[in-house]
Amino acid sequence: MELLNINELHINFSTNGGQVQVLSGFCLDIQKGNSICLVGESGCGKTIVALSIMRLLPENAQISGKIRFKDRDLLTLGKEEMRRIRGHEISMIFEQPSSCLNPVFTVGDQIAEAVRANEECEKKEARESAIALMKLTGIPSPEKRFGQYPHEFSGGMLQRAMISIAMASKPALLIADEPTTSLDVSVQAQMIELIKDLIAKFDMSLLLITHDLGVAAELCRDVVVMYAGEIVENGGLNEVFDHPRHPYTQALLKAISDGELRPIRGTVPELTHLPEGCRFHPRCPYAKEQCCYLKPDLINGVRCHLWKKC
Numbered sequence: 001m002e003l004l005n006i007n008e009l010h011i012n013f014s015t016n017g018g019q020v021q022v023l024s025g026f027c028l029d030i031q032k033g034n035s036i037c038l039v040g041e042s043g044c045g046k047t048i049v050a051l052s053i054m055r056l057l058p059e060n061a062q063i064s065g066k067i068r069f070k071d072r073d074l075l076t077l078g079k080e081e082m083r084r085i086r087g088h089e090i091s092m093i094f095e096q097p098s099s100c101l102n103p104v105f106t107v108g109d110q111i112a113e114a115v116r117a118n119e120e121c122e123k124k125e126a127r128e129s130a131i132a133l134m135k136l137t138g139i140p141s142p143e144k145r146f147g148q149y150p151h152e153f154s155g156g157m158l159q160r161a162m163i164s165i166a167m168a169s170k171p172a173l174l175i176a177d178e179p180t181t182s183l184d185v186s187v188q189a190q191m192i193e194l195i196k197d198l199i200a201k202f203d204m205s206l207l208l209i210t211h212d213l214g215v216a217a218e219l220c221r222d223v224v225v226m227y228a229g230e231i232v233e234n235g236g237l238n239e240v241f242d243h244p245r246h247p248y249t250q251a252l253l254k255a256i257s258d259g260e261l262r263p264i265r266g267t268v269p270e271l272t273h274l275p276e277g278c279r280f281h282p283r284c285p286y287a288k289e290q291c292c293y294l295k296p297d298l299i300n301g302v303r304c305h306l307w308k309k310c
């Protein structure tokens with residue numbers, strides 16, 4: 001069953017430097033219970049996709065297209081209706097958990113607050129539910145931890161607290177934007193296990209944003225590879241990672257082979273000065289003449305004039 005469908009999403013920002021086209025005709029389908037990751041270099045528009053779904057884009061953004069969630073177009077909903085979806089049916093976790101927690105309230109109170117935002121209940125019940133959520137997300141001694149402040153939590157524990165808040169509503173869709181990036185490697189592995197357990201237990205769909213292809217492989221069935229505001233390749237994760245067709249996907253995978261990150265030659269184009277034709281052609285080792293002026297469409301999961309030949 002289809003849960004989320006993004007169709008022809010275009011997002012521009014008006015800036016002092018002119019119009020910036022950050023997403024061009026972005027499309028995505030998320031089925032109930034599926035997990036999809038968005039990968040691509042910094043600045044390619046991954047977070048913008050997430051913020052569009054949450055309707056949390058900055059004021060200077062112009063949006064067109066459709067974002068259908070359970071048969072409602074999120075882009076046409078009023079503020080109040082959207083608030084009912086955000087944090088209830090769709091929750092989001094971010095790279096920096098500290099930015100989502102208020103330093104002057106205890107962690108437990110903030111989780112209990114999220115519980116009360118989702119169901120009418122007495123303070124005592126909300127506290128019990130919050131403690132249960134802390135237990136669910138692996139926070140040790142939750143009764144004691146309930147009364148502690150964010151600064152008393154380690155990065156990994158804060159991330160668990162943020163996941164507790166996100167899980168308070170048992171959302172149908174969890175959006176996780178670089179959930180493991182700020183954590184130590186050992187804590188990263190625990191976080192992957194936790195997210196994996198939660199999506200299985202609650203039959204949640206996951207939209208994961210990461211530049212870590214290892215994390216993507218652990219958590220997701222499908223992958224969407226983005227470059228300069230558009231999809232260059234998508235499909236089943238194993239298939240794409242084992243047989244990448246787009247030269248950018250090939251370069252991205254090569255960049256982390258042997259566990260080492262080697263930069264791809266060249267840089268991502270300025271979104272104010274996107275190249276004609278294929279946006280990747282200035283960096284592409286296989287670029288032919290037509291790539292410089294003819295824009296390729298996304299056909300059978302790959303946006304490349306030459307994929308059969310390279």
Ligand SMILES: Nc1ncnc2c1ncn2[C@@H]1O[C@H](COP(=O)(O)OP(=O)(O)OP(=O)(O)O)[C@@H](O)[C@H]1O
Pocket residue numbers: 013015020022040041042043044045046047048049058060211271
């Ligand atoms: N308010 C804004 N005004 C103008 N441009 C913006 C604004 N917010 C983001 N952008 C631009 O939109 C593009 C996409 O940004 P986004 O944050 O989605 O990238 P990302 O793929 O999430 O990168 P990262 O991996 O570094 O998080 C970037 O080039 C960024 O500079």
Ligand SMILES: [Mg+2]
Pocket residue numbers: 046047048177
């Ligand atoms: Mg981002």
